[in-house]
Amino acid sequence: MTAPKIGTVMWPVRSWPEAGELWRRAEDLGFRHAWVYDHLAWRGATPWYDAYTTLAAAATVTSRVRIGTLVTSPNFRHPVPAAHAIKTIDHVSGGRLTVGIGAGGTRRTSDAGVLGGREWTPAERASRFAEWTELLDRLLTGPETSFEGTYYSAREVVEEPGCVQRPRVPFVIAGDGPRGMRVAARHGAGWVTSGHAEGREPQDVVRSRLAALTAACEAEGRELDDLVLMTGFTEEPWLESPAAFADLAGRYAELGITEIVVHWPRPGTPFDADMNVFEAVAADYGEAR
Template sequence: MNLRLSTVILPVRPWHGGGSDQWVRAEALGFHSAYTYDHLSWRTFRDGPWFGAVPTLTAAAGVTERLRLGTLVTSPNFRHPVTLAKELISLDDISAGRITLGIGAGGNGFDATVLAQEAWTPRERADRFAEFVALLDRLLTEGAVSQAGDFYAAEEARNIPGCVQQPRLPFAVAATGPRGLKLAARYGQAWVTTGDPKLFETGTPEQSRDALRGQLARFEHACAEIGREAETVEKILLTGFTPERNTLLESVDAFVDFAGRHRELGFTELVVHAPIPDSDFAADEAVFEAIATEALAQLG
C-alpha cells in the first residue's frame, strides 16, 4: 500500500469564522482525508469554542467534492449505536460515500462523565466497546436490527437504504490492547494508533518506533488468528503524540524523514493536525502547506 497523507481539523473555529475555509483548503492541498475529533470538549480547549463532529462533517461534505471525511475518533462515551448509525448513514449519503468512521473505546476525559455518570474502568470500556462495534456493524449492514445486549439494545431499528459505501462505510478502529486489536482485525478496514503514551514525555524517537513496531506485530497476530491478511487493512498513525511531536512540522525535511521511517514500519496513512495558533498544535502555516504538497513526492 502507498503512503497517504491526511489531516485532522479540530472543531474550534466557527463555520463562518474560518471553519469552512479549513476544509476547502484541505481538499485543495491534496490531503487524502480530513478528520475531526468527536468529543463534547477536549483538554486545553475545554473552555473555548468546540463544535459537534457530525454537524461539522455534514457541512464539510457540502463544501468539498473529493476529500474523504471522518471522525478520529468516535467513542461510546456519549454515543449510542442506534442513533449514531442513523447519523452515519445520513452523512454517507450527503457526502456521496466519502465517510470513514474512526472509532475507539474512549478514555477518562471530560466526555466520560459529562452525562453525570461514573467514569468506566478500563475493563468496562473494553466490554462496552466490543458490544458497541459489533452492534454498529449490524446496524449499518442490515435493514432492521433487534438486539438485547448487556449495555446496548435495539428494537426494530430501521436503517434503510443503508450506506452508499457497501456493505457499509469503513471503520478505522483505534486500539493498542489485545481486545481492541481483535476488534480492529475483525471489523476494521483500518487500524489506528497514536503510539505509546508512556513515551510521550521522556521517550526517544527510537523507543517510539520500537513500540510502534510491537503494536504492528500484535495487530498482525490478531489478524492471523482469524485468518485475515493484515496487508488488506490500512494502518493509520495519528501524529502529534510521539516524541517527535515538537519537530514534526518544523520543516518539510523533518516530516519527510519521519514519514519515511514510519512507512518502513508498515504504516499506510499519516495524519497531521491542522495548525492552531497558541496551542499544542501551533505550527507554521506555510510549512504545513508545503508538507501537504511536497512531502509524499520527496518520498518517491
C-alpha cells in the first residue's frame, strides 16, 4: 500500500507579497500540491482574493509544487474566459496547474446567485456543471471551438497556444452524486470528496462513494489516477498529532485514497491547528519523504 500524497489549501485572504511568502513556505515544507478555493467570498469571509489571479502570482514564486483550484465555481465563471486564464497559468507555472471543478456552492455568503436571476434548482446546477465541464474540455483541447449548449455557448474560440500539459491541464472533479461521478469518469484525471454526510461515518461514506465512482468509471471505460480527500469537514482529528494523521492516512489509503489535502492552519476558525503538527505532517508525507 502506497502512502497518500499530501497537499494544502491556501487561504486567499492575505495581500501580496505576504501571501507569496506563504506559498513559498508551502513548497519549502514539501507539500506535493497547494490549492485555493474559487469564490468571491467564503462563508462571508473577506477579504477574499481571486483564485486564478492568486495562482498566476503563486506560479511565479514557486517552482516545484503543483498548484490548482479546489474547486473552480460555475456560479460566476464562464468557460471561455476561464479556459483563457487556465492556459495562461499553465504556461506561467511551467505545466504545474491542476484545475478542480465543482457544481458551485449554494451559499449567498460565498458566491451563489451573485450574477442575479432566479435560483438554480439542484437538477439545473448539476446540468450546468456537466455542460460547463464539457465545454471547458473542448476549449482546452481545440484547435477551434464553437458550442451551443443549454446554458453556455462559444463561437469560434481559438485554442492556440494551448496548454503546456497535453492534451490539456488535468481536471479533478468534485461530485458525490451519480451525475457528478459521471462527469468525473468522463473528463477527470481525478475525483475529490470530503467524506461528509450527516449521520454517517466518514470512512463509510468514502467507501460507498468510491464503489459508485468505480461503477461510473467502468461505464466510461476509464480509470482515475487521483482520488483526493479533503479533510477538515468531518470530526476526524487529522491535525491533532502526527500519529493521528498517520492512522487516518493509513485507513483511507486502504480504501483507495491517493491524495490527502489539509488546510493551512487559520487561527480563529474551525481550521486552526498546531503549526508544529502541521509541519511535522508535511515532513512525513511531503516531497522530502
